[in-house]
Amino acid sequence: MQSAWLSALSFLVVSTLVGVGMLAVARVLRVKARAEGSALKTRTYECGEEPTGMAWMQFHARYYVVALFFVVFDVEAVFLFPWAVVLRELGMPGLVAAIVFVLVLMLGWLYAIKKEALRWQ
Amino acid sequence: MTASVGFGFMAACTLVSAIFVVRSKNLIRAALWLGATLLLTAALYAMLDASFLAGVQVLLYVGGISTLLIFGVMMTRKHEGLVVEAETVNVPRGVFAAGALFGGVAAAIKMTPELDSGVRPPVVTANDLGRGLLIDHVLAFEVVSLLLLVAIIGAVVIARKRDPGAEVPGFVRRPLAAKASSAKPVANEVSP
């Protein structure tokens, strides 16, 4: 394992400490209300009205499609990164290969735009 | 030595979070635990000097696939107000299947002499991957794009399945991004 990864790991640990530390400090500093945990106070906010039903509900497939598109385009990007770093060695054939790769994907993009699959409602 | 202890610890963490994925009653939590498992797998990759793969694992799997799964879970319910519950059934059979798979893979590893030679494998960088993809396996590289194209088309088909409120009497779907010019002209002759 490269040493840089260890440094990055310990950086993340320090970052976590920021959040945890803040919550710990707040635990000491914060006021304890007399009516802590009272039914009125812990009710979910919904503009002062009693909430109707829970917020945990079913969602529509269009959200799913956006995530799917993200994954597809990210996979594309992930394949392009190794290409990007060796582009100079590859020369023209490498460029052509990538252009073909991207154009095929953009066909899919064009289809999606035509069918308005990415329209957010 | 420290490295293998660290690796063992990470592997154990991965395993524990994986168990949480299957044992978790709440599907959303299961999906989040899956995210944690995938993240820890990325850490394992990083420990094995596969930096690029580790980055890709986080970017695609934790960022993308778990989001996809969360959305998928959010889509699965029919009734408002119910926490998604999932029950683990057939535990013995599951354990048996997992054990069999583990045994098979372990045996395969054991039987492959190169994997057990104790020699550290070469570090594969993104540059090596790039050369491999675009010089040795160009065709595979191009086929991947076709695969992704199929994925996009599939996604579009899913999305087009239903237009909410399409055939409800009295409900009119307005064009969301209508321009003012396409707005309905209005009465002018009525003036008191």
Next chain:
Amino acid sequence: MNALFRGASYGAVIITAILSTIAIGIWFERKFAGRMQSRLGPTIVGPVGLFQPLADVVKLLQKEDIVPRDADRSLFDLAPILATLFALGAAAVVPFSATAVTADLDIGVLWILAIGALMVIPTFMAGWASNNKFALLGGMRAVAQAVSYAVPLVLAVMVPVILSGTMQVSGIVQWQQQHHWVALWPVIPGLPAFVLFFLAMLAESNRIPFDIPEAESELVAGITTEYTGAKFTLFYMAEYVHTLVGSAVGASLFLGGWDGPFAPGLHWMVLKTLLLFAAVYWVRWSLLRFRSDQLMDLCWKWLTPIGVFLVLAAATWVQLMPGGR
């Protein structure tokens, strides 16, 4: 062990620096916004209101910690910590000067993108765990937005990677340094890529005109609706950290990082970062907000193909320029 210690010590210094910059930054933003709106901004706490952010933090930390009855308690508590962690995380690979870098990973750019992609997890967690309809709507919007804008972000970031041929952030800065980025920065892929990056960064850190997830006039406070006290502070802070770290990333990937005449590299890097940071707030206090469907349209119909085009343009540039410049 040495590496671990390096990470911890550099991390402590960099994180402290980031947090204090943000404290000043909040003061600066409020003064700046005040001037734009023909008012004074904070004036009471300290000289010219300089201690206002500090007072705010102390006030927020003293607030009562209210957890909604119907919330998923553990996820509710975990989300703000993760938000801070992932907002800060990208700073690990940013070189603040030629030497001041915590972990100069060979896949630095990928690390930045990966950590950025992780940000959707705490956002969704907060929105879902609150069991509040506004929070859930905000959370879903936030996830969809972050996930969508990650695509132009990745494509924009790929342009400097292609031009310099490395994914190491310090490598990209060095490449710019060697090629006199000010004079020779290829305008065709470089400048539009920077604009694309800036837009995607605004969206990723939920700043106006892309602050749909929070959208306080519609969704009250989006995912932070149910959060009080320290947990709210963490979210609030994470947003600013995200913007600042994003600015630092932008400065090093597109604006030559520590490279600059007359002054030490650190000064230039800080200056460029702060200028970008200020630009974000300039935009924030002058524009209105987009609607979520317009946001998605903008991303998928315009920014994504432009990003793809820029990537190909950069690749062509590299191939056509003698010596790959």
Next chain:
Amino acid sequence: MSEDASEEKVELQSARRGRVDPHLSIKHYDPEADMMLLHFGPQHPSTHGVFRMDLHLDGEVVIKATPYLGFLHRAVEKLCEKLTYVQQTPIVDKNDYVAPMTNEQALNMAFEKIMNVEVPRRAKWLRVLLAELQRIASHLVALGTFTLDLGGALGGGSTLFLHCFREREMVLDLFEELTGARFHYNTHTIGGNRHDLPPGFDKKVRAVLDEIELRIPDYARMSVDNAIFRARTEGVGILDGELALELGITGPNLRGSGVDHDLRRDAPYAAYDELVPKVIVERGGDCWARTKVRFDEVAESIRLCRLALDGMPEGPINGYKAVRQPTQAKVAGGQVYVGIETPRGELGTFLIGGGDTPTAPYRLKIRSPSLHALSAIPYILPGFTVSDAVAILGSLDPIMGEVDR
């Protein structure tokens, strides 16, 4: 001309066909949908006070909207029945709390009509001046709060909001100098006005008008001409003129739907028969058109204010015998209706005199334009998203004090 009319008729029919059913039964809605009932208000940042809508959402699309009113009900009408005529003026100031001046004007005009009191010419011109100044202030608030809804309290919206309020402050300063109050002016009385213009006042008014006129292009750049603003408002919340007339919607909301109707021109009161305003009409019927009408009316009001200052006649400002005690103003009986064009539309006062005491009305009914504007919500909101709900509500510019009274 006839061709035009027939074309319009066809379009009207299609507009009616495409109308949303506000009583849509949710049971008949798609059972597959991800339905959510969201209480929007009363404690919500952008409901312009205390207003509640129950939104049935499919994802983010509103499929049914049910407004609930009455959170700010203060029984003003009933209170007026208990007070003497003179005492009522400061009470109604609080109805439309963004434009108090026009409230008291409407009330006092009803008193004058039922008591047959002639208003002197100078008082009429003064009333026009005050009403138009109030219109400027009120439309600035409407524009500012609308961008606040669109751009958020923590963004560009608040920038325009504060700029608008700065100009509104200048108008309020003028009112303060004239009447001594910033809100409860109590300057309109039976038969005219209470406060005459102090010396040098017209110069100050002109300075303020010049200042506001100077800033209008800036506001246009930040609102009606801004690309994001247009993207957020164009084609959103389309209210066709037919529906608007059916619902009794008046004022800029009606004129934004292409109906050329303005009481100042069509049924002149005060000095509007001499100072005829240009009526601004937009045909879009969407949020942008409504805002644009208000925006252009500011400029028109500035013109009218200047005209009123130029031609302000000399003379007394009150034509009614001096009232020493509140009980001196008496009405034996009869009923009147007076409607005036406030910044929000037709503010009507229906008054039945007499009853148990001659010093108080038997019944006072205030017809408030905001109430009618809100009645459009179940029709124009469905089909749009939650974000648009905020924009549509903001563009109707309702004032809850006036809605609930």
